[in-house]
Amino acid sequence: MKDANFLKDNGVNLEKSLELLGDMETYNETLIDFLNAVFDKMTKIKLYKESKNMPDYAILVHSLKSDARYLGFDLLADIAYKHEIESKANNQLFVNENFNELVNEAAKIVTLVRQYLGQTPTPKQEEVKEESSKELNITNDALLVVDDSSIMQNFLDKIFSDRYQIIIASDGKEALDVLNAGHNDKIKCMLLDLNMPNINGFEVLEYLKANNLFDVIPVSIITGADSRETITKAFSYPIVDMLTKPFTELSVKTIVEKTVAQKK
Structure with a gap:
């Protein structure tokens, strides 16, 4: 139809x-x-x-x-x-x-x-998609997208896949697996959601802080959690910026450009 x-x-x-x-x-x-x-x-x-x-x-x-x-x-x-x-x-x-x-x-x-x-x-179709999502072979400049929403994952892939390799982590545990895979020099920035199962976004931020990875991978938050307490807590870490959902394609492009610019 x-x-x-x-x-x-x-x-x-x-x-x-x-x-x-x-x-x-x-x-x-x-x-x-x-x-x-x-x-x-x-x-x-x-x-x-x-x-x-x-x-x-x-x-x-x-x-x-x-x-x-x-x-x-x-x-x-x-x-x-x-x-x-x-x-x-x-x-x-x-x-x-x-x-x-x-x-x-x-x-x-x-x-x-x-x-x-x-x-x-x-x-x-679901099985094939799940299996392919677990492969990790970073060959180009990459964006690490940590979000449990397949809709958000595919939206970001649509916008940036012509310039970056898009690495998807559906929760904090998968994000830590990526960070421990030895390709952090190729990850230009991380876009991190806060509300996720298994290991949440704040636990990922704590891991980055404990391992001095904020100096290696610039991080911005993209989340639907917009309470004053959440925002204050997020900015207690050295993140670049924070964008609350829902948002526009332009606002996403702006925050990615700003975050990538912090890559040392």
Whole structure:
């Protein structure tokens, strides 16, 4: 189908999404990435709810919120945001009583996207993507993108892949693996999210500080966490700058140029 009016008629804030993604071709590619990731994400969200693991639950609904916001799924983003806030407050009662609303809206969006695309990504596509993401062979000037959102990963790849090799780390643990691989001289800058599973962004910053790596790799923060406390804590480390989501292509280009310029 791929009729933009179909999305608009079903409540998708396409105009706002295109301010970030730029054109429908990129938007459509990003929708496929969303489909490939959302099933695993919702499964993990359910597991964290059932195990009463509110910290990791909050991280994943935050990620779902960000993806939904990027793609113009405003209602899903709003629902996920409520779950993020309440799970951070360890309000398990709210999470349990309102979980079906989150699941149903996510399922509605998946159905909508499938109808729009006229296809369903296969498990094989997801498997190939996961396997290829773990390869690391830095041969050119590189940008290290540390973000658990596949949408953000692909957006940054679209903007900068003509000038830099884009190295993706989906969480802090993968970022540390990259840093320990011996290619730091080729990494021109790191773009770091703060809210991630396993090892979070602040733990990565602490690792960089402890190993004197801020002098080797300039770092800027790109995050949806914009509280005064978070901003103050982030700038207690020698980062170059901080950009809060959502943002525009121009603002991302500006912060990358500023950060790369600090490479010694």
